[in-house]
Amino acid sequence: MQEINSIYPTDKKECYKLILAQLKSLLEDEPYVIPNLSNTSALLNGALTDINWVGFYLLHNNELLLGPFQGKTACVHIPIGKGVCGTAVQKDAIQLVKDVHEFPGHIACDSASRSEIVIPIHYNGQIVGVLDIDSPFIARFDSVDQEGLSELVNILEIACDWANVR
Structure with a gap:
């Protein structure tokens, strides 16, 4: 059986191009948030290397x-302003953390995680959630990841019917 990661390019930019094309196909004519986020987390988990958690907080x-x-x-509840995810919401800014053990107030849901990236998700100018990805390696995420994942979140923001999530 072929390992799923082997179908994705090793070049990060090329990998994100393929991920984004696949995501657009998965989301086509599907407005429901939960199934779309479920498929997106599965897609990213299969495509990205050196990660140990990928998902969404709403x-x-x-x-x-x-x-x-x-x-x-994973942690079920995260207060606004706490940890990397809560900080992303409080500051309404992407958090790219090279070493989570150096991040003040980091919430260790999995002690194996060493680096993290969190991208806020918006609807009508308001944050509705975040994409959160952890890695067991220091400095796993970089500007290429930030750019690719920001574009991915933008696709989700447009494709999903966020009005019916609350």
């Missing part, structure tokens, strides 16, 4: 609530 009752993901069990 804003609910002024906190982040665990959404669809791939990986070990």
Whole structure:
């Protein structure tokens, strides 16, 4: 049986091009958020190397609530302003953390995680959730990941019916 990672290019930019094309196909004529986030987390888990968790947290009752993901069990509730995800929401900014052990207030859901990237998701100018990806390697994520994942989140923002998530 062929390992799924082997179908993806080793060049990050090329890999993200393929991921984005696949995502657009998966989302075509499908507005529902939860199935779309489920498929997106599965797609990223199969395509990206050196990660140990990928998923989504959705804003609910002024906190982040665990959404669809791939990986070990995770924190269910994350307060705004706490950890990397909560900080991404509080600052409304991408968090690219080279070493999570140096991030003040990091929430260690999985002690094996060493680096993390979190991308806020918006609807009508408001944050509705975040994409969160962890790696067991220091400095796993870089500007190429940030660019590719930002484009991925932009596709989700447009394709999904976020009005019916709350």
